[in-house]
Amino acid sequence: MPYKFVENLSIADTAFQASGSSLEEMFESSALAMTNVMVKDLKKIELKKRRKMTVSDKSIEKLLFNFLQEIIYLKDAERLVFGKYTVKIKDRAGTYSLVCIALGEKVDMDKHELVVDVKAVTYHMFEVKQEGKKWKAQVILDI
Numbered sequence: 001m002p003y004k005f006v007e008n009l010s011i012a013d014t015a016f017q018a019s020g021s022s023l024e025e026m027f028e029s030s031a032l033a034m035t036n037v038m039v040k041d042l043k044k045i046e047l048k049k050r051r052k053m054t055v056s057d058k059s060i061e062k063l064l065f066n067f068l069q070e071i072i073y074l075k076d077a078e079r080l081v082f083g084k085y086t087v088k089i090k091d092r093a094g095t096y097s098l099v100c101i102a103l104g105e106k107v108d109m110d111k112h113e114l115v116v117d118v119k120a121v122t123y124h125m126f127e128v129k130q131e132g133k134k135w136k137a138q139v140i141l142d143i
Helices: 023-038 060-078
Strands: 003-006 013-020 049-057 080-092 095-106 127-131 134-142
Touching (some): 013 023, 023 080, 049 060, 060 127
Antiparallel strands (some): 003 013, 013 134, 049 095, 127 134
16 A cells, blocks of 8 residues: 655645555555654554544545544544554445544554644645546645
8 A cells, every 4th residue: 555755745734645456445545644644653553442434425535535634533632543544435326435444542652753743634736536447645734
């Protein structure tokens, strides 16, 4: 599940591009990329706590946006960070529904080297597209 950080795309924000061989894999890559913006070493996140997230929308773009916002909410409200995301997406009569099982733990300042605090996902240059059999996303995060 590859992702890369994009420099010089936005000043004072952080940008990444994520991809996957399926829509679900691209969502998982996006979640890991955003978490990696906040926590330097994802391997230090123990998979002790389980959270189920559900979001739905009529567009794939808004579905990804809402999913990433939900991860930020859990970080802010419950101080949780996740090192593994398992995403399932279904299209039901033009509405996409996502169920994610996220595994992680509470933020531990002694254990997790925190890089920056992500405040929100932005719509600026936000993009989700399918190229052949690959799904790609570009996301700018407000930090």
